[in-house]
Amino acid sequence: MSDSSSKADLSALDFKSATLYAVRVVLHTANFSALNAALDQRMKDAGAFFENEAIVIDATALTENVDWSSLLKALKAHKLLPIGVMANNQNLEAAQREGLTAVDLSSAPSKNIAPTSSETVSTTQGTQTDTSLSSEAASSQNTAHSQTQAPKAPAEPVPATMVINRPLRSGQRVYAKGGDLIVVGMVSQGAEVIADGNIHVYGPLRGKAMAGARGDTNARIFTTQLDPELLAVAGVYRVIEASLETSVRNKPAIIQLINDKLDILPLDSKG
Structure with missing residues (x-):
């Protein structure tokens, strides 16, 4: 007897790729009083620009313990929405206990993003795939033909404008x-x-x-x-x-x- 009747209806939901824009809040000190004062001033200067923005807290430069509970309350009081954290060791563990998710932005370009001359209209970005040949595959191909020219690595895709x-x-x-x-x-x-x-x-x-x-x-x-x-x-x-x-x-x-x-x-x- 078929068990198809017991399977869930997969049309109830789908997984779709999405791009989430988030503001990165970089901590330069673990002193909560200093952080709170700077936050108050920044938000006053920015008006309502950052209200209801998703933010990622970057504490990777800190070795001192951050008061995560107080910091999160201060951020939420300014209508900021913490969704993730970048931190090390005990700070990462403490942030996760407060409900933050560890994120990795190390692959994001930080400077010298080359401009593109492409006229292609695009509202989505293609996912990057690993184009390098693994050592196992490289050693197993053309071992009897050592003079065969190795394939050139594909050029990195140019971001669309x-x-x-x-x-x-x-x-x-x-x-x-x-x-x-x-x-x-x-x-x-x-x-x-x-x-x-x-x-x-x-x-x-x-x-x-x-x-x-x-x-x-x-x-x-x-x-x-x-x-x-x-x-x-x-x-x-x-x-x-x-x-x-x-x-x-x-x-x-x-x-x-x-x-x-x-x-x-x-x-x-x-x-």
């Missing part, structure tokens, strides 16, 4: 993972554009723009009309509370890091 051919409304967020982002249209107040590489906005930039999201300090933001709420490059951000200088407000501009400082320059600047 994401192109958005429409305006972005308040509440919309676009994240270009691993590459550049081009928006042909307006980025409205309340909209967010994020890229691991550069951001190009051919239209008014009135929302939030974060380039170099994984730490690429060479990333830049370009726009034909600058009037943003927040600008960030490689984690260095500036909340625009007052009007910008007349040389760049509502004009073509470029935003880049110079000596770890966020500089906003007119596109026709000779400097």
Whole structure:
């Protein structure tokens, strides 16, 4: 007799690949008073930009014990959502006891992400596979033909540039993972554009723009009309509370890091 009737209906759920954007909060001290004061000031400066964001806490540089319970309460009080942790030894164990999951961001590029000239429109990224030949396979192939040329390793895939051919409304967020982002249209107040590489906005930039999201300090933001709420490059951000200088407000501009400082320059600047 078939037991098919006892099997669960697999159509009830599916596993799908997904990309989750998360903010990394890097701890430079285990002193909770110092952490709490810095957190209060950071969140005050950023306004509501980081509210309800998923965050990963990076404590890999610390050897002292972190007060995880107090830290998590402080983060949640600012409407931040801790979902993972990077830590070592006793700090990792203590964080896991508080319900955090260990994550590994070591494969994420931290700088010098090469720009792409590809015109391919893409909203997804392909998974990377191991293209190297194992030692066992290498030794078992062509052992009797030592003069056979070894196959060349495939070139690493170039990240695709994401192109958005429409305006972005308040509440919309676009994240270009691993590459550049081009928006042909307006980025409205309340909209967010994020890229691991550069951001190009051919239209008014009135929302939030974060380039170099994984730490690429060479990333830049370009726009034909600058009037943003927040600008960030490689984690260095500036909340625009007052009007910008007349040389760049509502004009073509470029935003880049110079000596770890966020500089906003007119596109026709000779400097």
